[in-house]
Amino acid sequence: LKKKAKAWEKEASEVKLAAVLGAGIMGGGVAYQSALKGTPIIMKDINQDGITLGLNEAKKLLTKRVDKGRMKAGQMADVLNSITPTLNYGDFKNVDLVVEAVVENPKVKDAVLREVEDAVREDAILTSNTSTISIDLLAKNLKRPENFCGMHFFNPVHMMPLVEVIRGKKTSDRAIATTVAYAKAMGKTPIVVNDCPGFLVNRVLFPYFGGFVGLVRDGADFQKVDKVMEKFGWPMGPAYLLDVVGMDTGKHAGEVMADGFPDRMKHAETTAIDVMFENNRYGQKNDVGFYKYE
């Protein structure tokens, strides 16, 4: 993945202050990683519980670093102080780059992106952490689509090195260069990919989930499938991975993929993911999915 610097990389604008919309699994992780690596970040959600969860997760990860001797207690306070939690767009005029990380729903993302576009300066870069939704679709109603691209982190953000930076048809070199530079500043390995539903990683991963739910429909025991995939060498099996991702996100992302690739991905029948979702078994986020968590 290491390549010589491209000409467009010189166009990067400095990101002195970032913002993340949504303080959930991904938004909380982005806030933690940005603050840890030295870029202050505003973390906005629509409910206080989300903010509290996001901040608690950051505190937990920082406490672990202090306990392991990788950070001093004073540094931990500085990192936490560089995450500014908020329920409104008050300070967004000073923001250089926004990562949108709200629910995987095109309509909600469209509304949130248009709202934040009015709250930031004209030169601010907007990005979406969508797992699967086309960047061109999300850019459709933006006034400045040239300032918009995908910035797709993986879960858990603090552990996963890869970030997909997705170039839409109207995305400028400056937007890509700024997003790539910010990903690198966060200690990540960005790759620039073209736009399509699922981008690169989820075009590989979702057919795998499709294979898994097909096996379960044919009568396979999900725990056995997980054990086999671990022996195969994967860090975790598909059922456990779906619990980590969140069944709501998995279901909605799966639907985007099925709509995007109807010949290859369409599932006519109800899947194990649908059954989990309908029974409020979202995975680790609410302590029960395929497995139970305490």
Ligand code: NAD
């Ligand atoms: P989540 O359910 O944990 O968090 C979503 C958060 O967004 C919640 O706290 C919710 O209150 C908040 N929110 C909803 N509407 C909002 C609004 N209008 N303004 C601000 N906040 C709002 O979801 P998540 O797993 O963090 O997923 C977020 C995004 O990241 C989705 O697009 C998802 O596809 C993507 N993603 C998820 C994973 C994963 O493994 N979970 C991995 C990569 C990308």
